[in-house]
Amino acid sequence: MKVLFCSQPFQENKVDETYEYEYTCAKQLGLDIHLISLEQLIYQDNPLAAVKQIQPSPEKVLAIYRGWMLKPFLYQKLYDALLAKNIELINTPEKYVHCHYLPESYEVIKDFTPLSVWLHKEEIDASFENVYRILNRFGQAPIMIKDYVKSRKHDWNEACYIPDASDKEKVQQVTSRFLELQQDELNEGVVFREFVKLQFLTHHSQSNMPLSQEYRVFFLDGEPMYMANYWEEGQYDDTPPDLQPFLEVAKKIKSRFFTMDIAKLENGSWTILELGDAQVSALPEQADRCEFFTRLKRNFL
Ligand SMILES: Nc1ncnc2c1ncn2[C@@H]1O[C@H](COP(=O)(O)OP(=O)(O)O)[C@@H](O)[C@H]1O
Ligand SMILES: [Mg+2]
Incomplete structure (x- = not known):
């Protein structure tokens, strides 16, 4: 290898x-x-x-x-x-895109992740009415937005979080600001996601966005290979999450090497926030890089 x-x-x-x-x-x-x-x-x-x-x-x-x-x-x-x-x-281009673009894997993970809908940039440019129409199903619930790959989480109030999906002015403001900030870096379009109640950890020291107990889990050939706290800030519980509820769905994800970011909900259960191709997913700050490669090596001996 x-x-x-x-x-x-x-x-x-x-x-x-x-x-x-x-x-x-x-x-x-x-x-x-x-x-x-x-x-x-x-x-x-x-x-x-x-x-x-x-x-x-x-x-x-x-x-x-x-x-x-x-x-x-x-x-x-x-x-x-x-x-x-x-x-x-390790991943063919088809497998790469499956975890890279949220809409590609959504069907597989939909029972384990917040309700999500999306529009291609062209559909948004054609008419903003398309956005209002697709957001109907969220009623007055809060939502968050990202493109097919990344959010602007550190511009939380300005370009990520929408407190009420029926507030057209706010929807227009946040979505437009998001598109403006992403510029040519925009990946395909915008995903609108139900904002779920995650167990609060702390506010990010720089951007002030709310953080929760989020973990990044690397899966290799359907099995968890390495896991680390996603954030460096805040006091995580001593006991790491039980991955059992995710093992079955992990096997259905069409990728040999991917990451699954999971976060703890207020009710104590866990939800998938996003998947990524593990080749391009950053190792969290405090991850033990040598341990990561030791495990990778062990799998290919
Ligand atoms: N549906 C959601 N409900 C509540 N919080 C969310 C939701 N999705 C993401 N978040 C929060 O926003 C952050 C960024 O979202 P994420 O989808 O991971 O985008 P990025 O690819 O930019 O990391 C997450 O780390 C989490 O704290
Ligand atoms: Mg993330």
Whole structure:
């Protein structure tokens, strides 16, 4: 198994600073690590140059990417360039998008996650009436918004949280502000989600958004592989969540390596907040990176 990290933008022989510690741990554990250039992939549109530091493999070999999120079409380009060298990323482009875009996996996780509806950007641009219509089902309940991948959670009141889904002015304000802030970074469209009552932990020290006991769980081939507290702030319970209620649905998710972020509701049960492709999901601040790679390695011995 190979582990591919992204390099610094203009120093292709150095790992991107954000992944330096992961890279060091993987190296110490004797994993077969390599660097790829996102600068070449994204900005130069040169996937072959992006993977030029990696030698073709005589036999097909599995690889895991650890780096920044990629738009699905770029993941596809990276996947193809590697496959031409007999190197196969753990998730096919279809599997990547399944966990990357919330609408793609919603059908699978809908009984375990807040009620969600979505509109493509074009549908919103066509008429804001489309937004009001789709929000009818939430009545006067609070909702939160995000695009198909990310929210602007640190702009909580301005571009994430809507206290009353029937308040057209507020809906218009928050959604427009969200679109404005996302600019070209917007992923496809907007997802509107029932705002569920999570057990309050603390307010984020910088953005003041309300935090709850949220955990990021990495699943590999249908089994939980590694779990860490999502936030660095606030006092989590001593006992970590029981993953039993999620094990069955995890097996239905069409991805070999994904993350499931779960949070504790006020009633004490747990809900799925989002899924992600584990190759591009950040390890939470206090995660033990060496332990993460130790477990990854163990699964591929
Ligand atoms: N449906 C929801 N109800 C209540 N709080 C939510 C809901 N969805 C997300 N949150 C809160 O908002 C934060 C950001 O949402 P999330 O979907 O994880 O977006 P991001 O991809 O930006 O992390 C979560 O960490 C959680 O605290
Ligand atoms: Mg999140």
